[in-house]
Amino acid sequence: MNTPVSIHPQGDIAIVTLDNPPVNAISAAVRKALWQAVEDIDADPTLRAAILICQGRTFIAGADVREFGQTPEPPHLPDLVDHLEAARVPWIAAIHGSALGGGFEIAMGCRFRVAVPQAKIGLPEVTLGIIPGASGTVRTPRLAGVEVAVDLVTSGKPMAASKAREAGLIDAVIEGDLEAGAIAFAKAALAKPLPAPISARPVAKMDDAFWEAKRKLAAKPGHRAPLEALAALRRATELPFDAAMAAERESFLALRTSDEAAALRAVFFAERAAPRPDALRDVTPRKLAQVGVVGGGTMGAGIAAALRSAGLPVVLIERDDHALARGIDTLAKTFAGAIKRGKLTEQARDALMEGVTGATDYAALSECDLVIEAVFEELSVKRQVFENLIAHCRRDAILATNTSYIDPREIFAGLPGAERFIGLHFFSPAQIMKLLEIVPLPDTAPDVLATGFALAKQLNKIPVRAGICEGFIGNRILKRYRAEAETLVRRGVPIAQVDAAMRGYGFRMGPFEAQDLGGLDIAYLQREGARAAGQDVPETLGDILVGAGRKGQKTGGGWYDYTEGDRTPQPSARVAELLAPHIAKDAPGLEDVQIAAQLIAAMAAEGEAILTEGIADKASDIDLVEIHGYGFPRWKGGPMFASGKHR
Ligand code: T1G
Numbered sequence: 001m002n003t004p005v006s007i008h009p010q011g012d013i014a015i016v017t018l019d020n021p022p023v024n025a026i027s028a029a030v031r032k033a034l035w036q037a038v039e040d041i042d043a044d045p046t047l048r049a050a051i052l053i054c055q056g057r058t059f060i061a062g063a064d065v066r067e068f069g070q071t072p073e074p075p076h077l078p079d080l081v082d083h084l085e086a087a088r089v090p091w092i093a094a095i096h097g098s099a100l101g102g103g104f105e106i107a108m109g110c111r112f113r114v115a116v117p118q119a120k121i122g123l124p125e126v127t128l129g130i131i132p133g134a135s136g137t138v139r140t141p142r143l144a145g146v147e148v149a150v151d152l153v154t155s156g157k158p159m160a161a162s163k164a165r166e167a168g169l170i171d172a173v174i175e176g177d178l179e180a181g182a183i184a185f186a187k188a189a190l191a192k193p194l195p196a197p198i199s200a201r202p203v204a205k206m207d208d209a210f211w212e213a214k215r216k217l218a219a220k221p222g223h224r225a226p227l228e229a230l231a232a233l234r235r236a237t238e239l240p241f242d243a244a245m246a247a248e249r250e251s252f253l254a255l256r257t258s259d260e261a262a263a264l265r266a267v268f269f270a271e272r273a274a275p276r277p278d279a280l281r282d283v284t285p286r287k288l289a290q291v292g293v294v295g296g297g298t299m300g301a302g303i304a305a306a307l308r309s310a311g312l313p314v315v316l317i318e319r320d321d322h323a324l325a326r327g328i329d330t331l332a333k334t335f336a337g338a339i340k341r342g343k344l345t346e347q348a349r350d351a352l353m354e355g356v357t358g359a360t361d362y363a364a365l366s367e368c369d370l371v372i373e374a375v376f377e378e379l380s381v382k383r384q385v386f387e388n389l390i391a392h393c394r395r396d397a398i399l400a401t402n403t404s405y406i407d408p409r410e411i412f413a414g415l416p417g418a419e420r421f422i423g424l425h426f427f428s429p430a431q432i433m434k435l436l437e438i439v440p441l442p443d444t445a446p447d448v449l450a451t452g453f454a455l456a457k458q459l460n461k462i463p464v465r466a467g468i469c470e471g472f473i474g475n476r477i478l479k480r481y482r483a484e485a486e487t488l489v490r491r492g493v494p495i496a497q498v499d500a501a502m503r504g505y506g507f508r509m510g511p512f513e514a515q516d517l518g519g520l521d522i523a524y525l526q527r528e529g530a531r532a533a534g535q536d537v538p539e540t541l542g543d544i545l546v547g548a549g550r551k552g553q554k555t556g557g558g559w560y561d562y563t564e565g566d567r568t569p570q571p572s573a574r575v576a577e578l579l580a581p582h583i584a585k586d587a588p589g590l591e592d593v594q595i596a597a598q599l600i601a602a603m604a605a606e607g608e609a610i611l612t613e614g615i616a617d618k619a620s621d622i623d624l625v626e627i628h629g630y631g632f633p634r635w636k637g638g639p640m641f642a643s644g645k646h647r
Contacts, residue, residue, distance in 0.1 A: 005033035014050040023061035024054045028073040042088040049186045050091045058097025077134035084109030085197045094182035095119045105134040113170040115161040122158030126225040129261030133252035137232035138244045142201040144168040153229045223635040263637030270620035283446045285454035292371035296327015300374035302430030305334040308352045315357045362392040374402040400424040418443035435629035437466040467615035474625045484602035485511040492587030501595035506633025516558035521551045604643035619646045
């Protein structure tokens with residue numbers, strides 16, 4: 001039988017190699033094989049240490065997420081970690097790629113941890129709606145102290161090797177060959193007294209103020225895992241090791257079957273499936289060496305920033321020198337924001353800016369493989385851009401529009417080269433938002449579509465194919481969501497209660513607060529456009545507010561009032577007065593949960609229509625759109641998952 005673990009002695013050191021593609025996840029077979037390796041090595045008196053190293057792209061990426069729904073087979077992971085720790089010879093985890101979740105827990109069963117500089121370690125369990133289940137909450141504070149443990153466990157974010165070394169989570173960073181470095185490390189370690197196993201190390205108690213502060217940070221409505229993780233960490237600092245382990249296990253098992261864990265697992269797999277739609281399985285994307293962006297507004301500059309951050313040289317086109325200078329300035333400000341947040345160094349910023357060529361002449365685009373148009377949302381303006389592009393770009397250059405609402409077929413109608421046209425709908429701020437709606441036209445070539453998906457992956461974005469309809473997937477659902485929210489207001493539900501209900505569901509903002517932030521005028525202008533084109537678009541409450549000059553925060557008020565310099569929404573007497581004729585009197589009140597359920601059901605109903613019409617390929621794509629483009633709480637799985645419509 002093929003075993004995922006092989007042992008090769010190098011003198012008195014055993015090299016234990018784990019090979020379980022693609023990411024060396026810990027299946028039952030892996031647990032059994034590692035258990036046996038501990039026994040075999042302990043039984044060989046010539047061996048004095050063991051190095052655990054992995055084949056392929058990464059160290060152990062954690063427990064196998066596909067096995068989560070099943071009853072785990074022995075040996076259980078916590079027992080395996082104990083078994084490693086109790087071995088006669090010291091084990092050394094030699095880490096490349098990522099040591100995540102159960103992978104890092106196995107590394108903590110080892111007496112030492114060494115890693116290559118590019119490696120990452122982490123306990124991402126809360127991002128799957130669970131807590132570490134094999135001593136992550138109990139050993140981490142004993143290894144690196146409570147503060148490091150709390151950050152690692154409650155954020156779920158991976159930590160780079162150098163930082164992990166400073167934090168005491170790993171013992172050495174190995175430059176050069178990992179196996180050779182680990183052997184040298186082992187030899188040096190064997191010459192000294194061994195440190196105590198982690199389970200035998202002391203741990204300081206968590207103080208109350210720290211606990212309180214972290215509790216506030218971890219609290220998210222309906223997302224239990226971060227708070228449970230924090231509670232487990234606290235217990236780990238107060239209880240003896242074995243009791244803390246038993247408590248961690250109990251909490252882990254309870255969360256494994258929770259709704260949030262099911263939702264987060266579904267999102268995990270949906271995200272990994274998104275970049276590879278079945279229809280493109282055998283299609284090779286085109287190579288992109290240089291990309292053009294037309295339009296240096298917020299959107300264009302954001303797209304340029306995203307492209308540069310992914311290493312692509314960019315040509316930025318504006319209509320005149322003044323607009324170009326403003327565009328370049330917007331781009332520089334985008335990077336300045338990243339520097340402020342500690343995500344970018346000034347030196348890296350300079351290199352990013354150097355890769356941008358600004359121009360007002362479309363001839364500068366002649367070498368580009370792809371050009372993305374991000375100009376004003378008006379058909380005639382966009383058509384003019386594409387006429388210029390056709391005149392100046394290579395015949396095989398891909399030409400993309402970033403339109404949000406205009407039918408791309410109208411934008412490209414009659415222009416030559418239909419196979420190379422596509423919609424690439426970014427979300428603002430484009431350098432941050434993860435979603436990319438990819439909109440093929442009827443004649444778009446498969447390799448052009450595949451290039452859109454490959455670009456998304458390169459930009460670290462989540463791509464979703466969207467068919468052509470007003471608003472594509474995301475804005476179409478948004479429209480329905482807002483309409484339903486207005487329906488509730490017309491039925492007498494206070495505006496502030498609708499917003500509070502959606503915050504209570506897990507959104508960062510309710511629908512009305514969000515409109516005040518983004519401005520009510522964009523959707524208003526769009527409705528006016530439809531009316532001018534003869535469509536029957538009934539008056540919305542938003543129309544009434546815009547008609548009274550209330551366009552949102554930028555005009556000092558929209559659905560709420562705002563005082564100068566303060567973004568806190570205040571209920572507005574003027575809005576109450578303006579809307580009074582349209583609001584039912586003495587209507588029965590609704591609970592917050594009923595409000596949220598109604599709005600989510602409306603989103604899901606629109607999602608179903610979108611599926612029926614073939615605008616989206618699968619329900620999980622719709623969920624990804626909502627999570628990555630519209631702030632839908634990830635741990636609810638998206639509107640389709642939350643409504644049981646995900647299959
Ligand atoms: N289980 C099963 N499959 C996994 C997996 C996992 N843990 N991680 C990745 N895959 C699959 C993935 O679906 C894809 O499959 C392929 O591997 C490549 O992944 C007890 C209970 C390691 C950084 O959360 O963060 O341990 O689509 O495209 O970009 O406390 O995968 O090709 O068929 O993402 O190189 C905690 C999640 C588990 C790790 C590699 N572990 N994985 O990134 O490749 S909880 C995680 C990652 C736990 C214990 C608890 C990344 C990666 P397919 P990929 P990548």
